[in-house]
Amino acid sequence: MRLFRFAAVALFAAAAGILALPSGPAQAHGAIQMPGSRTWLCYQDGRNPNTGAIEPKNAACAAAVAQSGTNSLYNWFAVLRSDGAGRTTGFIPDGQLCSGGTGGPYNFSGFNLARTDWPLTHLTSGANVQFKYNNWAKHPGTFSLYITKDGYDPSQPLGWDDLEPTPFDRVTNPASNGGPGTDDGHYYWNGTLPAGKTGQHVVYSVWSRSDSQETFYGCSDVVFDGGNGEVTGIGGGGTTSPSPSIPASPSPSTSVSPSPxxxxxxxxxxxxxxxxxxxxxxxxxxxxxxxxxxxxxxxxxxxxxxxxxxxxxxxxxxxxxxxxxxxxxxxxxxxxxxxxxxxxxxxxxxxxxxxxxxxxxxxxxxxx
CATH class of the missing domain: 2.60.40.290 (Immunoglobulin-like)
Structure with a gap:
């Protein structure tokens, strides 16, 4: 039934030209959705719900698409390296962390742009949250989350020295809900955000499969300002996202979709x-x-x-x-x-x- 559902969704989407599946060796797909990666949130910002076209409104997302093309958002879940083997420092060059380098199946170089206007997820330092990672394709593996050091400057290219050397959160084979082959299917796990953080930062995610060398990378722009997972900077700048990842919030927040x-x-x-x-x-x-x-x-x-x-x-x-x-x-x-x-x-x-x-x-x- 899962395969049937995936085929049905893919058929509908392909017929309208809204889904471009990767070629080559890529087999698994996914990207962090809480806090949202640049590709995921720019996809939310740019997709036209009526036509399926990519029409970015956020200036940073538009600049990324101008450099990398619309396939970078149709394939927002494919920032990967088939030869990654979980490698980070010394494997991906400084300034190319958000694209996973240049050896993946698609061009994500536009998402390395050093800008201060990427969509932002608003968080509270030290809060307990539920992280969410899309499982467009399911595979066993380990998820590691890094955070930028105090004093991080988003107007400069992101390098390894900008990140704390060890992950603030790491989990192997977390629970999953829904999917595969859908935007809403995801892995999820509870964790604690770094304490003592203020201002704008990047959460850097690494998903290393245990059944192959394939590894996924992603940059999530966040701001520690007492927020509960709201997203700003998409859909014209005023749209906010749900915060399903904040267990302490009993009421729903606004969705990333227009007029939810x-x-x-x-x-x-x-x-x-x-x-x-x-x-x-x-x-x-x-x-x-x-x-x-x-x-x-x-x-x-x-x-x-x-x-x-x-x-x-x-x-x-x-x-x-x-x-x-x-x-x-x-x-x-x-x-x-x-x-x-x-x-x-x-x-x-x-x-x-x-x-x-x-x-x-x-x-x-x-x-x-």
Whole structure:
């Protein structure tokens, strides 16, 4: 079923020219999404939900695309080196950390640009968070997160001496949710952000597979200002992202998609809420997803319902069971994702026909 779902999504996307799969030896794909990598957030900034075209609004993202081309965002999950073998210092030259050097299947050199206006994820120093790494393809391996040293200057090219020499977080074979082959499928794990950090920094991520030499690299621009995972600098500068990675936050934040819809807590024994966003769109159809968030108590069973604003119709749902009545859609959990831990979340996705709806109406989550 997972392969079928991946094929269906890829077929829809390829038909509209919104997905370019890598060639050559690359087999796994993924990029950090919390905190969001430059390629992931620039993809969020630049994708046109109605046409699938890459049309960056953020100046740094536009400069990166001008240098590296639109394939760098259609393949935001492929900043990799097939010969990486987990290597870092001495393997990737200074000034090329964010592209993983120049030996990967795609040109990501534009994401090495030393700029102060990349999309930013707002965080709190020393906070406990849930990191999220897309699993477009699943493989065993180790994830290592580094942070820039105090005094980091984002207007200068990033070099190895700018990073603390040891990771502040490292995990092997973390849990996963959803995927593969979707924007919402991801590995996740809890960790603690570095203490004593202020101002703007870069979180540098390295995913080293244990079943091959393939290694993924990524730069995430963050600012330690007391934030809870909000993102600024995308979609014209004022859009914020959800913060599903901040366990202490019981209420949903705004989605990265334009004009997202969020639900109010539902009934049952413990509250939940839903957050809707458009993943991609093409002529005559679109892919969407909804994150189901638990409140301060765990959830055991959930149902999310909403009303489409126009003639949109559900074509397929994964990670949930759907029923429809006219424009009303209801999705209940599968047996394997019925339980949602306190302040945690699960995600389900769908394909729909019709013009992509940037928001839906009467979005409600109930539990039990």
């Amino acid at each position: 819809s969020t639900s109010n807590p539902g009934g049952g024994t413990s509250a939940c809420s839903g957050m809707y966003s458009v993943v991609s769109a093409w002529s005559g159809g679109f892919q969407g997803e909804i994150m189901v968030h638990a409140g301060t108590a765990a959830v055991n069973g959930w149902n999310v319902s909403w009303t489409f604003p126009g003639d949109q119709k559900i074509a397929q749902v994964w990670s949930g069971k759907s029923t429809t009545s006219g424009s009303l859609v209801s999705v209940t959990n599968e047996s394997w994702n019925a339980s949602v831990p306190a302040n945690g979340h699960v995600t389900f996705g769908f394909l729909a026909t019709g013009t992509a709806a940037p928001q839906v109406q009467n979005l409600t989550c109930t539990t039990g």
